[in-house]
Amino acid sequence: MFKHLREDVKSVFHRDPAARNTLEVLTNYPGLHAIWIHRISHKLWGWGFKWIARSLSTFARFLTGIEIHPGATLGRRVFIDHGMGVVIGETAVIGNDVTLYHGVTLGGTSWQAGKRHPTLEDDVVVGAGAKVLGPITMGKGAKIGSNSVVVKDAPANSTVIGIPGRIILASA
Template identity: 45%
Template sequence: MAACVETSRTDARQAPLEMETPPISSCDYDYDQQSKIARFCRPSPCNRASMEIPISCRTVMKPGSRRFPEIPARDNVWEKIREEAKMTSGQEPILSNYYQTVILSHDSFSSALANNLALRLGSSMSFSSAALYDLFKGVLAEDKGIVESAEEDMRAVMERDPACTGYLQCFLNFKGFLACQAHRVAHRLWSQGRRTLAQVVQSRVSEVFAMDIHPGARIGRGVFFDHATGVVIGEAAVVGDGVSILHKVTLGGTGKATGDRHPKIGDGVLIEVGTSVLGNIRVGEGAKIRAGSVVLKEVPPSSSAAGNPARLVGEEDNPVMLNRIPNLSMDHKWHVAEWSDYVI
């Protein structure tokens, strides 16, 4: 055995807003007839830190309405990780044994991911790394969707984080990515009725990565947890595809009520640092929640909310509609002047 220690979200997807058809040369679409969720385009490496993608790029293409755009080739994540490990081993010989153990000795992405998580989360108090490796590898083998979601999460980090220099760095060092993948395993166990085991995994993730995601929470694909420290997500929360969440964010309840008590975050949402979204409320697709906000009411799609308690940018009956995809632009200041007459 190679170095023997090594998704899910709600099935009911909300359809994105339909816009007038824009030029399509730079966008990448998913034509699944059930979800009709548009995939987002990837900025080039030279300008990805400042790129702002018009929200009209999310146009839903209906079969027969026009010629489908060609879908650009996507990176093979596992090949990229191995290439970067080999290159870095030559540049930093002191890391060569480490990379051999955690990357190059494995024959698949799922095996390496199981090993990496097991090494990070193993503990003499609960699980050995070897036992965790067997557990994680078994779950990843029976649910390929977790592996596919992990690959989409890595692509999301590469697209949205200017500090990320490569897939290898994300795979080994980004705790938001690692905690999310451990949660996917815990959620699978939770869904199978193995709830005690799922909660033990959750506890170790909280101890090691300082993120507390209840194993009952459902998280979509292409999710980016930036910095990730202090993120708390409750049991009944749902996080959509392509969401970006910064550190010190809480998706929580409003008291001790049980049942469906946590937020539902739509596709393509950006939730900025220090935000709390509380209660069984919906944040619509493509919305933005400003830093430090406390959100207690529903946020419409493609709108922006700010403040404590949060209110919509613009008027409540006619909020300012974003013309950028917030989860991709990662712009934390746009429209801030419209929220208040006095902003410093």
């Protein structure tokens, strides 16, 4: 567990040049606080303690301004920068080393049971205000431009911008 906490702190220093020291990161990065609380609520969710998990998630949202459903699956070294207004839905899956900026929504497009939120593979970056909606996949290393609305899959190492999101760069 402490190994993962150290990884999280180290990932902040790799991705945020404004990070000055460990104490500052531990005490002043709400994205980390939201992720750490989510890890606990996700375990509780998996053990069947749904109400407690949702209550803890609500507390985290109150504390940080970041809403992560306890059913969502987050990888290692996920970095939520600035964070206010980030929403991550119940069936979202986020890979390792993903970066989300403020105002990002990983939302659903239906009220049906089952997979209805996006999957972000490893190393994806989602710009401020972007919405990634539905049971779609953003491939490894994909970049989503700020304020884009993405409703279709994006291949690995692609760049997606606009409303609706369109691929402007795809690696060969």
